Amino acid sequence: MRKILLVCSAGMSTSMLVKKILSAAEKEHYEIQVEARSISEARGIGSLWDVILLGPQVKFQLKEIKNAFPDKPVEAIDMKSYGRMDGEAIVKQVRFLLKD
Known part of the structure; x- marks a missing residue:
């Protein structure tokens, strides 16, 4: 199981994306755990995750x-995938980053 940390400024807007990512991964039979957290939380827990994806609002x-x-x-999630809540594109990005 792969662990994916989604990071945004407060951990709120990205949490909506979690469901889309989980649904896309389920269709591919790709086992993942996904959580959305704030940028400040990510600094403390980032080492526990396989990959860290930043929302466009914290790309800086x-x-x-x-x-x-x-x-x-x-890596940062591209604005298009984030705006469309495109779980499939983000799962593809994760698989590429992790070479899965």
Whole structure:
């Protein structure tokens, strides 16, 4: 099972995306755990996750989070996928980052 941390400014808007990602992963029989957290929480728990994805609203902190977790894939979700709540595109991004 892969663990995906979604990060936004308060952990609220990204939580809506969690259901879409879980649904898309289920269709692919890809076992995941997904949680949405705030950027401040991510700094404390990032090491517990396989991949960290930042929402567009916190993309400006990408370099800082990458530096904090150099052994983890850390990327931003593109604005289009985020805006459309495109769970399938995000699962594809995760699988690419983790080479699954």
